[in-house]
Amino acid sequence: MTTSPSYTAINPATGEEISHHEHTTDEQVADALQRSWTAYQAWGARPIEERAKIVGAIADLFAQRAKELGALATQEMGKPIEEATGEAAFCADIFRYYAEHGPKLAADTVLEETDEYRAVIERRPIGPLLGIMPWNYPFYQIARFVAPNLMLGNTILLKHAESVPGCALAVQEIMDAAGVPQGVYQNIFATHEQVSSLIEAPRLRGVSLTGSERAGAAVAQQAGAQLKKAVLELGGSDPYIVLSTADARQHARDALAIRLENTGQACNSNKRIIVHEDVYEEFLDEAISQIRALHPADPAAGEENAFGPLSSEKAADILVDQVQRAREAGATVHVGGERLERPGFYVSPAVITDIPVGSDIYYEEFFGPIVQIYRVSSDEEALELANDTQYGLGSSVYAVEEGRAEALARSLDAGMVGVNQQPPETESMPFGGVKRSGYGRELGPLGMDEFVNKRLYAVKK
Structure with a gap:
């Protein structure tokens, strides 16, 4: 090369x-x-x-x-x-x-x-x-x-x-x-x-x-x-907060579709998925199942259920190192996060849980197909976790109860906030953040x- x-x-x-x-x-x-x-x-x-x-x-x-x-x-x-x-x-x-x-x-x-x-x-x-x-x-x-x-x-x-x-x-x-x-x-x-x-x-x-x-x-x-x-x-290290949902498995599929866009290389991707314990297990199980079903492919082929390479060898090496440091810090890597033995810069998509809050790796941005999922037991805990970041680009919060998601969203420290949706990204909507x-x-x-x-x-x- x-x-x-x-x-x-x-x-x-x-x-x-x-x-x-x-x-x-x-x-x-x-x-x-x-x-x-x-x-x-x-x-x-x-x-x-x-x-x-x-x-x-x-x-x-x-x-x-x-x-x-x-x-x-x-x-x-x-x-x-x-x-x-x-x-x-x-x-x-x-x-x-x-x-x-x-x-x-x-x-x-x-x-x-x-x-x-x-x-x-x-x-x-x-x-x-x-x-x-x-x-x-x-x-x-x-x-x-x-x-x-x-x-x-x-x-x-x-x-x-x-x-x-x-x-x-x-x-x-x-x-x-x-x-x-x-x-x-x-x-x-x-x-x-x-x-x-x-x-x-x-x-x-x-x-x-x-x-x-x-x-x-x-x-x-x-x-x-x-x-x-x-x-x-x-x-960005945008929080994606699921307080409640009518279908945890469908919600997991929707969240992954957002996270894996551009092979996870987007500033405003939902990099930290925060899920209430009431729906956490089912959400996590579906996320792991969906990630396991993906296969590597040429991005020019347009295949379904496929993932492509990262943008460069440096990007791939950095991501693999981050996954390893998360594991060493005490996180659980359920699937993926490995450099593939094939031409190009392929890293298998990963699902990671339990990255210790306060660890160095917790505060880093994962710029690739890494799905971080966090379990919380209350809306207050979800808010505290969401705002515990040096970044402040986008954020979103979801709930089926009337007013619940909106109540939490008002306190999110970010430049863009979505309630029961991702912040709209259209030509007519402003884009930008706060903090770092x-x-x-x-x-x-x-x-x-x-x-x-x-x-x-x-x-x-």
Whole structure:
């Protein structure tokens, strides 16, 4: 297997190299920032209705190319083919939402108006922005950052994950084909040092990162030193609380379907399933049975009852190590959690119970197909366990009794809360967290309220 510090795509199902791209040079990065700044002068001055037409064209192209984009994501990061195609199609919905609703969302808000005086809040662009995107949703993560900011009139420098260069280039092709003016959106294969230099550059006005806590902390520190706005979407260890249910086995199947999406590699996955003792045994038994029935397969094949590889060998090694450390801490591994003897980066899905609360491994995020199940004896215990995490991205709570789930949900310390459902993840609903899950919001109306100058404009008539 070939490895490289540059932008190299490796098929997770086979371990074979697909493509290799050299880093952007320092001179190219400097030129890209200059082009971004120059383009901003014209792009930000264009009527928002004109920008909306181009953003709408981007939506059309994502819809038209969803299958080919999905195949590319499956090849580069191992996403199951149907999920990958669905991700690309969802990007079309995001761009279309902002094309249609952006002009209203960015409209002036009147504060005071008389015959002699008028004061409004304008929502104006702030300039070139840097987006640092992850591999796990190689199109969706870009869409939710880029769509509202193109509508606002900001320009974009996009640094994607080193493992998905083909996806990065495909998005650039879509932007160009849709008529995005030169310099408004630019993909750069930047190094970490070049990212730091961009954040320090006066003409770069803000940075958005989706990724690890470590990367988020570094970017936040650099942006803070330059007094620049940052939006961070980091890790998660979302609680999924089952207080009561009419069918414990069906509820277990539903919970697993959520947990195993993208082979468990989602920030807002239901990583800690907390089940009341009244339904715990039946829930656990069904979860183990369902996991045992899964088999490894090529993610491009679209097989049922199958699981694919993790995104990289490093990801697989980390996950196997975490499972072993959980076992050493006293947890019970009922099934799975082992590296498979086959090409690619396959780790068998696992069900783990009894991870000791307070242990080091308890507070870690398992970024893969690991189902953690915890038993509680009361609603109060469930709430305490749910909030006992350094993260605060999403959460959900379920109960059949009227008002029971809602009563607990009001006290959940998270950026997104669902009652008898997962927090809705649509183009019109804001996404983001608290605590070490980051800060800021993307999608929905709040997605256009981050990298914007909310300018007071007062006129004496």
